[in-house]
Amino acid sequence: MPKVTFIQPDGMQTVLEADTGTSVMRTAAANGVPGIVAECGGSAMCATCHVYVEDAYLDGLPEVSEVEDEMLDCTASARCANSRLSCQLNIESDIAVRIPEAQV
Amino acid sequence: MTAQPATAAVPELDLDPFSDEFLTTPYPAHEQMRETGPVFRLERYGVWGVARYDEVSRVLAAHETFVSSRGVGISDFAKEKPWRPPSLLLEADPPHHTKARHVVTQIMTPKLLRSLKDGFQQRADELIARVASRGGEIDGVADLAEAYPLEVFPDFIGLPKDGRENLLPYGSMVFNTFGPRNSHFERALERGAKAQGWIMEQCRPGAPAPDGLGAKIHAAAADAGYSAEDQAKLLRSFLSAGVDTTVHGIGNALQCLADNPEQFAALRKDPSLARAAFEETVRYSSPVQTFFRTTSKDTELSGVPLPEGSKVLMFLAAANRDPRRWENPERFDIRRKAAGHVGFGFGVHACLGQMLARLEGECFLSALARNVAGIELAGEPVQQLNNTLRGLDSLPLRLTAA
Numbered sequence: 059m060p061k062v063t064f065i066q067p068d069g070m071q072t073v074l075e076a077d078t079g080t081s082v083m084r085t086a087a088a089n090g091v092p093g094i095v096a097e098c099g100g101s102a103m104c105a106t107c108h109v110y111v112e113d114a115y116l117d118g119l120p121e122v123s124e125v126e127d128e129m130l131d132c133t134a135s136a137r138c139a140n141s142r143l144s145c146q147l148n149i150e151s152d153i154a155v156r157i158p159e160a161q162v
Numbered sequence: 163m164t165a166q167p168a169t170a171a172v173p174e175l176d177l178d179p180f181s182d183e184f185l186t187t188p189y190p191a192h193e194q195m196r197e198t199g200p201v202f203r204l205e206r207y208g209v210w211g212v213a214r215y216d217e218v219s220r221v222l223a224a225h226e227t228f229v230s231s232r233g234v235g236i237s238d239f240a241k242e243k244p245w246r247p248p249s250l251l252l253e254a255d256p257p258h259h260t261k262a263r264h265v266v267t268q269i270m271t272p273k274l275l276r277s278l279k280d281g282f283q284q285r286a287d288e289l290i291a292r293v294a295s296r297g298g299e300i301d302g303v304a305d306l307a308e309a310y311p312l313e314v315f316p317d318f319i320g321l322p323k324d325g326r327e328n329l330l331p332y333g334s335m336v337f338n339t340f341g342p343r344n345s346h347f348e349r350a351l352e353r354g355a356k357a358q359g360w361i362m363e364q365c366r367p368g369a370p371a372p373d374g375l376g377a378k379i380h381a382a383a384a385d386a387g388y389s390a391e392d393q394a395k396l397l398r399s400f401l402s403a404g405v406d407t408t409v410h411g412i413g414n415a416l417q418c419l420a421d422n423p424e425q426f427a428a429l430r431k432d433p434s435l436a437r438a439a440f441e442e443t444v445r446y447s448s449p450v451q452t453f454f455r456t457t458s459k460d461t462e463l464s465g466v467p468l469p470e471g472s473k474v475l476m477f478l479a480a481a482n483r484d485p486r487r488w489e490n491p492e493r494f495d496i497r498r499k500a501a502g503h504v505g506f507g508f509g510v511h512a513c514l515g516q517m518l519a520r521l522e523g524e525c526f527l528s529a530l531a532r533n534v535a536g537i538e539l540a541g542e543p544v545q546q547l548n549n550t551l552r553g554l555d556s557l558p559l560r561l562t563a564a
């Protein structure tokens with residue numbers, strides 16, 4: 059099973075095993091990882107499951123769609139080059155993401 | 163997923179989910195449907211049903227097999243002419259749907275909604291302070307649940323002040339027509355016919371105020387190459403889906419809080435729970451109870467073979483109380499994590515107005531928490547029966563001003 063690492067703003071790390079094909083957001087929600095609000099439940103409508111993907115894992119991620127791109131312009135914490143919506147990241151292999159200071 | 167053998171008999175139920183009895187108190191029937199099996203037949207209408215969280219979610223997600231373009235009501239557009247030209251959003255499939263949806267999502271962004279918050283909050287505070295200070299008995303529906311969305315939503319769209327009384331009958335008609343041609347359907351058509359003329363007039367490009375959302379949708383649709391007729395149809399989706407739903411959401415929230423004083427006390431103590439309280443209302447007392455899909459090919463769901471052209475009724479409200487997914491689903495608990503409920507649908511057709519609905523719900527309930535010290539039933543609430551929606555006709559309340 060692939061491993062997902064969540065890094066909180068204070069540096070605290072949670073490492074979880076995830077089913078291939080489920081999203082990073084769902085993995086966080088199912089395990090009560092704080093800082094991923096995901097108000098809309100994964101429909102790319104709310105921009106509250108924003109994460110920064112650690113550089114080592116950026117290759118091989120699905121492209122940012124037009125809708126995700128527009129949502130990322132609306133995140134509560136600053137958008138960076140490695141910003142993604144975790145509901146749009148389906149897990150295929152190990153990944154590590156940093157959780158922003160604020161989601162709403 | 164535990165797949166059932168494909169030969170397992172499909173349970174047949176004699177329930178009528180559009181009867182007055184069912185619509186008045188749907189919960190015992192919801193339980194019966196969830197427990198009878200993952201997929202069942204509703205004999206009376208020759209349709210299939212799903213009422214568990216897992217199956218409802220999977221039908222919502224599999225939009226290529228369970229399509230919307232053949233209608234999200236009981237009627238199959240492949241066999242029957244729809245009563246109005248189909249929606250470019252609700253009753254469409256990708257890629258047409260994708261394009262139309264993008265016209266709206268590029269405008270109704272979380273950023274735009276955040277910019278509305280101060281104004282929406284102020285108007286909620288004014289309304290609730292005014293009604294609470296009046297004393298005596300009030301109607302939670304007419305005085306609050308209808309008054310608030312009918313104030314903020316039409317202004318946001320850019321509708322004229324005159325004629326707004328047409329919004330509720332029109333919405334109620336649209337949602338009734340997803341059901342069979344029963345008395346609710348017929349009466350709604352009669353009452354809605356008058357409203358329809360006004361609605362169509364407001365949807366025309368050029369009609370809404372130039373600084374409102376309506377004009378923005380028209381402009382973005384024109385940019386995307388939509389004809390004047392289709393620009394109007396896109397705005398029509400908002401006037402159909404944007405009012406009755408939030409009115410019922412707020413009315414149901416008031417009822418839940420009056421029924422559960424300890425929950426209202428928690429909200430009073432911490433008004434920042436307002437958004438969560440609205441979310442829990444949409445789970446626990448879902449304003450939109452059901453939608454249909456139609457199978458585009460022979461398929462299978464949880465071991466049950468479904469031939470092409472099958473109508474499948476998704477009981478969203480039953481999924482939102484499925485004990486397989488929720489702990490103590492029958493408990494209204496504003497502190498629970500209600501995210502993940504399917505009260506706003508899920509997937510490509512997930513409610514386009516959900517962030518606006520949440521904003522209205524949050525502003526309203528936070529104003530309630532700060533301006534009202536006590537909320538008490540002053541009589542029996544009257545349910546408004548609709549083939550798709552769940553909400554109240556009246557809710558007699560006594561409020562104590564804070």
Ligand code: HEM
Nearest residue numbers: 251252399403404407408411450506507511513514515519
């Ligand atoms: C509490 C309030 C609301 C509830 C419970 C609700 C519920 C829903 C549900 C369940 C769907 C999914 C339909 C499907 O899957 O076939 C939906 C779709 C939709 N809703 Fe809402 N809604 C609400 C408020 C609003 C508001 C305020 C607006 C407009 C501003 C709106 C506009 C729409 C539109 C346009 C669609 C169609 C989206 C598509 O097919 O892509 N809704 N809504």
